[in-house]
Amino acid sequence: MTDLEFISNTKKLIDDLKSVCANYGLGNDGNEFKIISQTFLYKYMNDKFSYEAKKINETLAEANDFQKSYESLSDEERKFLIARIGNKAPKLQPEHLISYLFNNSTKANFAETYFDGTLRNISLDNSNLYSIKTASGVKDKMFDDLSQFITDSSQRDAFARALVNKLVNFSFEKMFQEKYDFFATIFEYLIKDYNSDSGGKYAEYYTPHAVARIMAAILVKDAVTNVKVYDPSAGSGTLLMNIAHAIGEKNCSIYSEDISQKSSNMLRLNLILNNLSHSIPNIIKGNTISEPSYLKEKFDYIVSNPPFKLDFSDFRNDLDKDSFKERFFAGIPNVPKAKKDSMSIYLLFIQHIMHSLSTTGKAAIVVPTGFITAQSGIEKNIREALINRGWLRGVVSMPSNIFASTGTNVSVIFIDKEADNEHIVLVDSSKLGKTIKEGKNQRTVLTREEEERIINAMNQKLPEEDFSVVISAEQIKEKNYSFSAGQYFEVKIEYVEITAEEFQNKMTSFENNLTAMFAESAELEKKIQENLKKLRYE
The missing domain is CATH 3.40.50.150 (Vaccinia Virus protein VP39)
Known part of the structure; x- marks a missing residue:
């Protein structure tokens, strides 16, 4: 898979998630950002776990159905696998995987029990690894109850089901194999619609x-x-x-x-x-x-x-x-x-x-x-x-x-x-860079060569x-x-060596040019005066 395919597939996932939000009345809603970023994170964590597990367990690597193969492991085998993975990926149980949610997406109360419940349990099981602290020391939760952002409770199961359906279409695992750093491009794409106010209250x-x-x-x-x-x-x-x-x-x-x-x-x-x-x-x-x-x-x-x-x-x-x-x-x-x-x-x-x-x-x-x-x-x-x-x-x-x-x-x-x-x-x-249009704004973009020029001047202490x-x-x-x-910067005057004859020729040329311009000016003045005398009040 090429870099362009990585970018294309990931952007498509984000667009698909936006489409689901729009179809359920959350397009441009204040909670849309949370739904998309947290669902994206869940997808990434799910695929990262599968990728790391397959590197450790040969049975999982060769299985046609990762979900069934992982479920078939004994409790001791799963504990050993999770311990081997360590901090490289989140701790996920079989019921935390996207494929499990997909297989149970028609169950009653799917949104609350399965979808939100799964995200809630992942947060609890991985709080030491992924939680952010406030200044007072309180830890946040990694995932919100996403289906609760749908005010009509009768639509929550369908909404959660639609999100899961978008997540099973492809895997990030090949990106991990290629060690492709796709995030810089994807991140800007992910947040561009939520940052249109030039920085907002918190810049x-x-x-x-x-x-x-x-x-x-x-x-x-x-x-x-x-x-x-x-x-x-x-x-x-x-x-x-x-x-x-x-x-x-x-x-x-x-x-x-x-x-x-x-x-x-x-x-x-x-x-x-x-x-x-x-x-x-x-x-x-x-x-x-x-x-x-x-x-x-x-x-x-x-x-x-x-x-x-x-x-x-x-x-x-x-x-x-x-x-x-x-x-x-x-x-x-x-x-x-x-x-x-x-x-x-x-x-x-x-x-x-x-x-x-x-x-x-x-x-x-x-x-x-x-x-x-x-x-x-x-x-x-x-x-x-x-x-x-x-x-x-x-x-x-x-x-x-x-x-x-x-x-x-x-x-x-x-x-x-x-x-x-x-x-x-x-x-x-x-004076470096090229100006491009970016939405309603203009932005200057530096080439990699220009970046290197700046870096070299600083690191090598190069005057230019x-x-x-x-x-x-x-x-x-x-x-x-x-x-x-x-x-x-010093003001520099360039001096060019010339002979006395060349100097005289230049001065003669200047004098001739000035004489011609003075003569032309006098003729123009004469014509202006003549035309003024012809003006009459009628």
Whole structure:
């Protein structure tokens, strides 16, 4: 099976699930997202279990009917099989499989007893592996009672049956065999209809994969093991997935916080699909700024695309207490008299990240480009601290519209506690990329070659005319702590050697051209005056 077939089949499954929701009055309903994402997760977990079980048990691998073969195993054999699978897949009993539900789909009370009951039992049996904690320590449930979103109880059995019928049409197992990383494409397709408001209340827009790849490639230059990776505003986890792939899934533990329940649930799905299930217990749904769950933790790598503008007036005054002063050393944004939702909360995230780095920690943070040149205020205080502490490794200013959901120009700040103060790299990639139409918005897309150009400039410390500069901390201080590459590009005048005769010829040519133009101008003036004299009032 080819990559295109993988993508096509998976998109078809999502479209089929959307169609079922629409047929039962849930199209564009607030619960449609939960139904599709959770049903998709159940399908994936079911196929992942079958795939791992077949690798261990030869009888299951050769069976024409996996369901019957699995049911025929003794209790001891099933326990041994599940123990061998470990954390590679969920713990599923025969009655948890899609084929079991399909075989019993005509039974009375199918929705409540079989469909919702199965998802409920899977949640309970796998809570240690897949549950997300809130800041207070309470664990969520992995699946809702999906059929209960149908208000007409007489339609629930038919609705659950229709969902199951869509799940038996194909298997993800060949994707596992090919080790195909299909999730990046599928994820955007899965959530595109639920993210049309440019981020909504919690700025849940998703970092472009080009930006995430660039950040990961610059942060992770050498092989590392047993490191902690953190995102204090994780969203769906695009940044975390990319840096985890760069490090190696087995070589790192993922930690995240996000105030949005939707983002936390999508991050769980993202971790499962990217072989990072071992980090699910580290996902926290909570307020990173006012109630950070990992305040005492220090991290080796931090990546973040924090919300730029968000109303935090409800807890702003609490941040002025002494207990917060060390973390928010550069200051806390004031509450504006109007447009509270324009509060620059990202400045708090930057300071939180600086506070959370280990002694050799590294970070990459997406910021509005205005941050890198602001002449005063909290922005400048943070930039001064990065230079004076010797933590700035470099900055990449991205092209306009690199995010389709926001017109804000962005840059990426790279922090490294072991940075080289004499060779700070500033890159201006604003002229790169191609503009494409994406729905009602325009987005700039970078080619892989352009991505590599940016990465090489940073990692190899390569100066390039009108693209990148390599400067010292002292030079940055002289420019009032500006992090903009353009302010360090020299104005270059090209000089060409010419003879005295060539010079005289050029001057004669200039004089002749000017004389001709002056003569033409005088003739035009004369004609204008003549025409004005001919004008009469009638």
